[in-house]
Amino acid sequence: MVAQSELIKEARENGMDLLPLDKDTYELFFGPQHMATENFSIILKMDGHRVVEAIANPGFLHRGFEKLAEFRPWHTNVALLLRVCVPESDVPETIYSMAVDEIIGWEVPERAQWIRTTVLEMARVSSYLFWIMGLSFKLGVYTAGQWAAAYRERLMALFEQLTGARVYHIYTIPGGVRRDIPSDRWLHQLKDTVEYIKSKLPDFDHLVFENYITFKRMEGIGVMNKKFALSEGVTGPNLRATGVPYDVRRADPYLLYPELDFEVPVLNEGDALARALIRRFELEQDLYILEQLLDMGPPSGPYQVSDPRLKNLPRFKVPAGDAFSHVESTKGDFGAYVVSDGKNKPYRVQIRGPSIAHGIRVLEHLLVGSRIADVPVILMSLDNCPPDIDR
Amino acid sequence: MEEIEFKIAPESKIKKKPSYIKPWLGLKYLFKKPVTIKIPHEKTQIAKKYRGFHTLDWKKCVGCNFCGQICPARAIEMTWLEVDGKMEKRPHPKIDYGRCTFCQFCVDVCPTGALRFIESFILTSEWEEDTIQLFDWVPIHPEKFRKLQESYNDWRFPVEKIEFNKETKEVVYHLRDGEVFKFKILGYGIRPPKKQKGGTDSKPD
Ligand code: SF4
């Protein structure tokens, strides 16, 4: 038998760190191959089937977006930064574009604002459907997950017609959007899709959100209190599940949100179930917002600012200055701080992602004491986005 | 180890109404059409302006390198070409699909409208030497691409095989309809390549 100290020494020499060995506990590598973790890994120290300690182990998706953004012309950064959050790639696009608009002082045309708001809401709905898929797979309700994927497909087809791509839309650019709405038919299709998904919500309720098993599995696990959530900087549905009614769309309205009517659902429990239910209620609100937007109809006019400098995109220069803009994504408060020094490339782009707040320390804290079977459920109820943590 | 307390959902909170009919309601899904489609027996619908492969009108391209400068993935390399023994007056973009993100910013900036895109998007490879060559090409004329797409209508890459002779730098495109298209690569970059056979003072790079 090799002595423990020797093992630790050898591991250190090879650049690894072992947790001190303990007779009663064992170490379990959870992810990144595990389906539940999605390119994210957690090192669990287990005692039987209870978690004693959890260490988040991110970094599998690190690509250095913020540094790379300093070497690309202003507009093309959209094609890079949207990779920060895969399920709702329109959010990073929009925050970056809004910040650049603010530095230049562009007044974005009304039609572009309408399209941007609609695209953001569509992204929210599709992201929530994606999340329902994940949650129901983790709960073992596979049918609901497959339904969610099928309904999301309808939104993807609409995105494909509008933007020309299904996942990475590369659509919102500084100064507006890249293409106009293809036709009135597209608006009708969107309306049908919204109605269709709305009519399917009761099905999800029967299968997932009112299900006896869901309550048994999710109530009382991963409880986060208000004070802890606020001190860690948690935002979005996870914060609203602890009783804080903070929503960027209300607190700092942008685009067309001041004109729209919607509720911000709040629950006080702070457990996994509350977080799941908040998301379910928000999905309903998002569909309602989309209905209002469609009733409003897109205003006529251009979909992009007209500026002679846009003829020469590679050498397009942004005046020196800085701006911060943020939007409410399904994960939380997503913000971008952009600094320009007057060149044709940004001086600095800083992304404030929501997932890093609830995906590392909060997750480590919530997992302690839970059962191994609850780990995927807690992880999914927090809904973190690994590329946003790694960046 | 300290004891950890667990909250368990109280029974009163849980709706538990036994029903003998509800389970059978699921049967209605037996009569619905499946949402999945059987590829390749059925076809997917591709949006008209799906951002797929590029097309290039060689006559229109003025070699301004705007596309190369804007490309966020640096997938574009300007290439000097020779067709039928005649050198093209301007360099043309060569696109590496191993890097391309299909953002089509290059299409947006092209001042002459030479670079366009088409909705075809399927590029498959057996990962062998000659299929890998397909990933790096100078796009063909839009009309030719459109014709091939319309006759096959399966959104595949229009070239079956690209032969590249490393010594003579000759490239041969074998199009899907059997047509053969040949040209020669003279050099890379924005500056015209030095004449190799002309003077004795020409130095290799
Ligand atoms: S394809 Fe267009 S942008 Fe590119 S070099 Fe030719 S003319 Fe210029």
Ligand code: SF4
């Ligand atoms: S589509 Fe985008 S990534 Fe591809 S060659 Fe054009 S600019 Fe580059």
